[in-house]
Amino acid sequence: MELKQALAQAIKELRKSKDLSQETVGASQSYISDVERGIKSPSVIKLAELAENMGVHPLTILAKSYLLADPELGVDELLEQLRRELEEI
Numbered sequence: 001m002e003l004k005q006a007l008a009q010a011i012k013e014l015r016k017s018k019d020l021s022q023e024t025v026g027a028s029q030s031y032i033s034d035v036e037r038g039i040k041s042p043s044v045i046k047l048a049e050l051a052e053n054m055g056v057h058p059l060t061i062l063a064k065s066y067l068l069a070d071p072e073l074g075v076d077e078l079l080e081q082l083r084r085e086l087e088e089i
Contacts, residue, residue: 006069008038010061011050018054025053 001009015025015036026032026049034040035050042050044058051058067073 010064012036
């Protein structure tokens with residue numbers, strides 16, 4: 001799956017799992033609809049706002065996106081890669 005579509009799906013799945021409407025998570029329902037359909041991609045600032053409104057860390061949305069984009073990638077593998085790379089910085 002393309003990363004842009006994976007991000008759209010991750011945002012939609014997370015919003016639905018929290019039983020939130022599009023209106024409650026973003027600036028406007030039409031904007032969230034466009035994001036969830038992959039028409040628009042949120043900026044880092046907007047992604048942080050969406051995450052806050054859904055009660056999660058922005059990295060949760062990004063991690064879910066990468067997991068959806070690469071079905072062979074596991075959660076533990078992704079977290080280990082992040083841990084290793086962050087320690088190297």
